[in-house]
Amino acid sequence: MxxxxxxxANRLRPVGHAMLAVIIALVLSSFLDARAxxxxxxxxxAGTGRDLAMAATGALQGVxxxxxxxxxxxxxxxxxxxxxxxxxxxxxxxxxxxPAPPIVPTKLAKPTKPVVPVKEVFSPQKKMKLYFGGDSxxxxxxxxxxxxxxxxxxxxxxxxxxxxxxxxNRPDAFNWxxxxxxxxxxxxxxxxxxxxxxxxxxxxxxxLPENAKQSEHFGDAVWKQEYRRRVGGMMDxxxxxxxxxxxxxxxxxxxxxxxxxxxxxxxxxYKSEAAKRPGRVIYLDLYSLFSPNGAxxxxxxxxxxxxxxxxxxxxxxxxMEGGAVVSGEVxxxxxxxxxxxxxxxxxxxxxx
Amino acid sequence: MVRPHRWRIFITLxxxxxxxxxxxRFALLLAGSTIINQGFAVAMHRTSDQQRRTALLVxxxxxxxxxxxxxxxxxxxxxxxQAVLGNLGFEVPSLLVHTVLPVGISFFTFMALSYVIDIYRxxxxxxxxxxxxxxxxxxxxxxxxxxVRPAELVPQFExxxxxxxxxxxRAFALIAGGLFKKVVIATALxxxxxxxxxxxxxxxxxxxxxxxxxxxxxxxxxxSGYTDMAIGIAxxxxxxxxxxxxxxxxxxxxxxxxxxxxMTLSRWLRDYLYIPLGGNRKGRTRTYINIMLTMLLGGLWxxxxxxxxxxxxxxxxxxxxxxWWVSRRSERGGREPATSGPxxxxxxxxxxxxxxxxWVFFRQDSLGGATNLLSHLFTNWGQPSPQITIGVIxxxxxLMVTQFTPPSVGQRLRGLFSGFSALGQGACLGVVLMVIxxxxxxxxxPFIYFQF
Numbered sequence: 171m172x173x174x175x176x177x178x179a180n181r182l183r184p185v186g187h188a189m190l191a192v193i194i195a196l197v198l199s200s201f202l203d204a205r206a207x208x209x210x211x212x213x214x215x216a217g218t219g220r221d222l223a224m225a226a227t228g229a230l231q232g233v234x235x236x237x238x239x240x241x242x243x244x245x246x247x248x249x250x251x252x253x254x255x256x257x258x259x260x261x262x263x264x265x266x267x268x269p270a271p272p273i274v275p276t277k278l279a280k281p282t283k284p285v286v287p288v289k290e291v292f293s294p295q296k297k298m299k300l301y302f303g304g305d306s307x308x309x310x311x312x313x314x315x316x317x318x319x320x321x322x323x324x325x326x327x328x329x330x331x332x333x334x335x336x337x338x339n340r341p342d343a344f345n346w347x348x349x350x351x352x353x354x355x356x357x358x359x360x361x362x363x364x365x366x367x368x369x370x371x372x373x374x375x376x377x378l379p380e381n382a383k384q385s386e387h388f389g390d391a392v393w394k395q396e397y398r399r400r401v402g403g404m405m406d407x408x409x410x411x412x413x414x415x416x417x418x419x420x421x422x423x424x425x426x427x428x429x430x431x432x433x434x435x436x437x438x439x440y441k442s443e444a445a446k447r448p449g450r451v452i453y454l455d456l457y458s459l460f461s462p463n464g465a466x467x468x469x470x471x472x473x474x475x476x477x478x479x480x481x482x483x484x485x486x487x488x489x490m491e492g493g494a495v496v497s498g499e500v501x502x503x504x505x506x507x508x509x510x511x512x513x514x515x516x517x518x519x520x521x522x
Numbered sequence: 523m524v525r526p527h528r529w530r531i532f533i534t535l536x537x538x539x540x541x542x543x544x545x546x547r548f549a550l551l552l553a554g555s556t557i558i559n560q561g562f563a564v565a566m567h568r569t570s571d572q573q574r575r576t577a578l579l580v581x582x583x584x585x586x587x588x589x590x591x592x593x594x595x596x597x598x599x600x601x602x603x604q605a606v607l608g609n610l611g612f613e614v615p616s617l618l619v620h621t622v623l624p625v626g627i628s629f630f631t632f633m634a635l636s637y638v639i640d641i642y643r644x645x646x647x648x649x650x651x652x653x654x655x656x657x658x659x660x661x662x663x664x665x666x667x668x669x670v671r672p673a674e675l676v677p678q679f680e681x682x683x684x685x686x687x688x689x690x691x692r693a694f695a696l697i698a699g700g701l702f703k704k705v706v707i708a709t710a711l712x713x714x715x716x717x718x719x720x721x722x723x724x725x726x727x728x729x730x731x732x733x734x735x736x737x738x739x740x741x742x743x744x745x746s747g748y749t750d751m752a753i754g755i756a757x758x759x760x761x762x763x764x765x766x767x768x769x770x771x772x773x774x775x776x777x778x779x780x781x782x783x784x785m786t787l788s789r790w791l792r793d794y795l796y797i798p799l800g801g802n803r804k805g806r807t808r809t810y811i812n813i814m815l816t817m818l819l820g821g822l823w824x825x826x827x828x829x830x831x832x833x834x835x836x837x838x839x840x841x842x843x844x845x846w847w848v849s850r851r852s853e854r855g856g857r858e859p860a861t862s863g864p865x866x867x868x869x870x871x872x873x874x875x876x877x878x879x880x881w882v883f884f885r886q887d888s889l890g891g892a893t894n895l896l897s898h899l900f901t902n903w904g905q906p907s908p909q910i911t912i913g914v915i916x917x918x919x920x921l922m923v924t925q926f927t928p929p930s931v932g933q934r935l936r937g938l939f940s941g942f943s944a945l946g947q948g949a950c951l952g953v954v955l956m957v958i959x960x961x962x963x964x965x966x967x968p969f970i971y972f973q974f
Contacts, residue, residue, distance in 0.1 A: 180691040180940040187944045188690040188758055194948025199955035206959055243956055252960060316721035329717040329724065490887070 202243050204234035205256035212258055213343040216374030259345045260377035264403025269410055269450065290413070292324045292360075293511035298504070301357050303331040303350060304365035307421070307488055311365065314493030315500065322501065322513045328357050337369035338400045341377040347400075350407060362408040363500065365419035365456075367440070368486060370397070371432035389435045397436075402443045409450040415507065417500060418444050422456040425467045425485025433457075452503060459499060460492070471495070529682050530652050533759075537661040541625075548624040551589075556651075556658050558585060559634040563641050563648040575642060582638045590631045593623050598826025626665035628823060630658055632790055637672045639794055649676045660761075662752040666745070668766040669786040675761065683760020691940040694947065695932070696754030698954045703747030705962035707917045711740040713963075714914045719885055722898040726905030730898045736914060737885050738878045739921045742771065745784070771877075772925040774869035776840040777848075779877060791820050809845065814838040829883045829892060836880040 200207065208231045211223035234240040247253050292298040300319060302312035312330020319327035331353060336344035346366070354362070373388040375396055385393035401418075408416045420437040424430040437457055444453035460471055460480055469481035473495060480492030488496065504510065542549035562582040566575050637654065640646035649657070649672070657676050663669075718725050718733035725733070749766040756763045766785050773779035780788050796816040802809040814835070821834020879896075886892040939947065 180689050180936055182687040183690045185685040185688050185758075185760075187947075188688055188693070190944040191690065191694070191948040191951065194945060195951035195955060198949060198952030199959070202952065202956040203959050243960055246957070247960055250961070255960070313720045316717075316724060320721075320723050327721070327724070329721070 200230055201234045201237070201239045204231040204240055205243070207231075209256055209258050209342075212376075213340070215372065258342050259348055260342045261345070261348065262341055262377045262379075262400060262403070263347045263351060263407075264400070265406045265410060269406060269412070289507070289509040291509040291511060294323050298325040298361060298508065298510070299357065299359045300325055300327045300361045300363065301331065301353065301359035302327070302363045303346075303353065304333075304363075304419070305336050305368050306332060306334045307368050307486070308332040308363075308365040308419070309334075310488045310490050310493035311363075311419070311496045312493075314490055315363075315497045318494065318497045318501070322510065324510045324513050325504075328359065335369055337366045338397070338404065339370045339372060339375045343376075345377075346404070347407065350404065354408065354411070358411075359414070361415045361417060361504065363417040363419065363454075364404065364408070365421070366401075367421040367433060367436040370436060371429060388432060394439070398439055398443060401439050402446070405443060405447055405451045409447070414450075416444075416447075416451040417454050417503065418451055419454045419496070420456050422460040422481070422488065423467045425469075425481075429486075430467070452507070454496075454499060454503065456496060459496070473498075527652070530656050530679065533661075534652075534655050534659060537656075537659040537664060540661040541659065541664055544625050551624050551627070552630060552659055552664075555586070555589070555630060555634055556655050559638055559658075560648070560651050560654050563638050563654075566638065566641055567648045579638065579642045583635065586631050586635050590627060593627055595822075595826040629667045629669055630664065632669050632787075633658060633663075633671075636669075636790065636794060640672060646672050649679075653679050660756070662756040662759075662761075663763055666748050666752070667784075667786055668749055668752065668764050669790050670763055674764055678761050685760065688760055689757055690947070691936045693754045693757035694951060695936050695939070696750040696757065698951060698958075700747040700750030700754065702954070702958050703743040703750070703921070705958050707921055708740050708744040708747060709963055710913055710917050710961075711736045711743070714909060714911075715740055715885075718909070719891075719895060722895045725898070725902070725909065727899050727902040728905075729909050730895060730902070732910050732914065732918075734878050734882060734895075734899075736918055738771070738874070738881050739918050741881065741885075742767070743921055769925045769927075771874055771922065772870060773873050774866050775873055776837065776844045776876065779873055780837070780841070787820070787823075791816050795819060806846075806849070810842045813841050813845065817841060824884070827887070828889055829886055832889065832892070833880050833883040836876075836883065840876055840880075 204227065208224070208227040211220065211227040214220040214223055231240070244253070244256075247255055300315065302308055302315055304312075309330060309332040312327075312332055316327045316330055319325045333344050333346075333349075336346060338346060341347060350364075371388060373385045373390070373393055375385065375393075378384065378396065382396065383392050385396065387393070405416055405418065408414065418440050420440050421433045424433050434457075437455075441453045441455070444451040461467065462471070467481075467485070469483070469485075470477050470479050472478070478491045478495060479489055480495055481487070482489055505513065538549050538552070541552060559582065562578055562585075566578045566582075569575060569578075637646065637657070641648055648654075653676055656679060657670075657672060660670075660675065715733050715737045718729055719737065722730050722733075746767040753763045753765070764786055768782040768785065770779055770782035773782055796812055799812040799815060800808050801812060804812075815838075817838030818831060818834045821830040821832075821837070824830045824833075882895055883889075883892045886895060939950065942950065
């Protein structure tokens with residue numbers, strides 16, 4: 171059957187018919203999708219656009235709820251297992267009480283010698299399980315680690331759990347607090363590596379505690395207090411299980427100076443919150459790694475005499491090669507922290 | 523009725539605004555390409571001196587391919603050259619440049635080339651500058667095709683389409699179907715495929731195998747979904763663009779596959795590369811060489827990477843074997859290729875699996891990545907495969923079913939839809955949009971073919 175015969179079989183209509191059909195389709199689907207549209211509006215960056223979108227979709231949702239038309243979508247969603255898709259979850263669930271500091275097992279080598287902490291052993295028989303989660307910057311790091319980690323023979327790496335345009339500011343857009351809780355339950359990793367910040371360089375936060383004030387400017391005292399609470403909360407959440415280690419990756423330098431100034435403030439929070447949790451959280455300084463000795467932004471670094479392109483052309487993201495460099499640092503850190511049998515970072519080629 | 527010149531100004535402005543939304547500098551590049559190619563075309567038409575015409579053609583090809591090469595291939599050749607010289611002991615400074623590839627540059631460059639080459643061949647006369655501008659920048663095909671020939675689109679500008687006679691049924695079917703393929707099928711499969719292709723050693727061999735099939739469906743749903751929407755939108759404006767896919771995974775040979783997959787690129791390569799190289803007119807060996815060259819360059823067209831070269835080489839090799847097999851059978855008086863029955867199903871299975879194998883090289887960033895993935899097809903059987911969900915199987919099955927559904931089924935459904943009033947059609951489309959919105963994710967990845 172040819173296209174022409176198809177076209178001949180169809181009734182040709184005036185353009186007004188097409189426009190009317192499109193308008194009806196859009197209006198009807200707007201009411202059917204009212205809850206989803208409202209969620210999209212809520213997820214927008216703070217500002218007039220979001221306020222207008224929320225007002226419009228709020229009204230749409232009101233009509234849709236009143237006429238029960240929204241139930242059609244919800245009914246289908248329930249049948250296909252997507253019943254929660256349109257729910258807006260802004261709950262910032264973090265532990266009220268921080269876990270107790272780890273008790274490091276020790277042994278007395280000889281009565282006269284100092285106490286030696288016993289490192290936890292991981293081997294081909296008892297492999298370490300690693301989880302990498304965060305925003306888009308974590309993407310290439312997690313993917314590189316997925317490839318490199320298993321080659322050590324002593325670790326398995328869960329698929330990189332990165333979600334583009336997410337962070338800790340906006341649980342309405344993506345609720346990392348709920349998501350991490352769920353992932354830890356499912357994956358139960360020994361080491362959790364997290365990286366956020368690229369999408370948190372903004373004063374607006376959703377999911378604030380009741381009666382809490384919204385910060386007026388990024389970096390002000392109100393912002394700092396709430397952001398610290400969230401970062402520390404994520405660290406405590408991940409280390410609820412005794413013995414689990416968190417590697418919190420700081421943000422690398424950004425090419426755009428205005429964004430970079432904010433990144434420096436974010437990194438201060440991550441570093442100081444990690445320092446409050448010795449033995450449970452280690453801060454990995456990617457800023458210094460990619461800009462050694464306070465160097466200006468560059469998309470390349472020299473590792474072992476070889477120049478590597480570590481940053482993407484957008485001046486923000488990390489390339490796969492950069493991800494491999496970070497993976498190398500993670501492996502070095504883990505080799506210091508644990509007894510990884512038959513493995514030393516130097517024995518592994520990161521590019522093979 | 524809208525006056526033609528006003529319509530052309532409007533659609534040109536709309537197309538340029540659409541294109542400049544990515545980066546305004548891209549619009550300058552498009553305008554530059556339009557001016558240069560129209561200049562060459564007019565100059566070529568004005569002279570009857572064959573030598574001068576040939577010189578102008580060479581200049582056109584050099585300028586167009588030069589611009590394309592700069593944006594697409596400079597880093598590839600600079601990097602490869604530096605590595606080769608480095609291996610020979612020569613220290614060469616890095617010549618890498620950081621350029622952003624303008625969206626759709628390969629598509630509009632090929633369209634501009636076909637315009638000037640057709641004029642050189644005498645198949646086409648230069649059109650007016652205004653019409654050529656619309657032809658090259660017409661937004662539905664601008665960023666990812668289909669690759670339209672001047673003779674297919676330019677005559678439709680005069681007289682402009684009759685706004686009282688629009689094939690709304692086919693347009694709506696294409697747009698809704700394309701949207702479903704892209705938003706629901708391609709995105710759902712991308713979530714499954716990406717981690718497996720990224721780290722195959724983490725998964726069982728069964729998961730790797732299903733991921734290879736899933737990628738074949740993903741790229742088809744992604745690319746054909748885009749072109750369906752492009753053709754549908756053009757139809758709503760009253761213009762017919764050429765078909766770009768015709769159920770390619772139901773092909774019983776590689777030759778048939780390439781007649782059904784990215785059809786407008788296949789015929790471009792055939793008419794402007796394979797036939798000028800001599801096609802099948804210069805003996806069997808030259809035919810095979812021409813096929814290999816065409817497919818290798820077709821692979822490189824997709825990007826500057828050895829994986830695309832291997833992908834092109836595999837397809838070229840497959841086509842050579844196909845040609846050799848067919849000519850050998852006809853020489854021996856063998857049977858005609860089966861059009862139905864188990865033999866045809868066997869050939870479809872073989873062709874599909876070969877195409878999937880080649881896609882592995884197309885998808886992976888490096889040869890090492892591709893061979894690593896393929897090696898994991900054999901090393902991890904018997905492992906649990908929880909990643910293969912009902913959703914993944916349904917997405918693959920749904921698209922495969924469409925490959926074997928006779929076109930008459932779709933036509934009957936469209937015939938039914940065609941009889942509905944605007945209210946009826948709008949209501950149907952509204953429900954389809956709701957289903958797509960529900961099954962699709964929040965936020966959809968860019969089209970795969972935008973990078974080419």
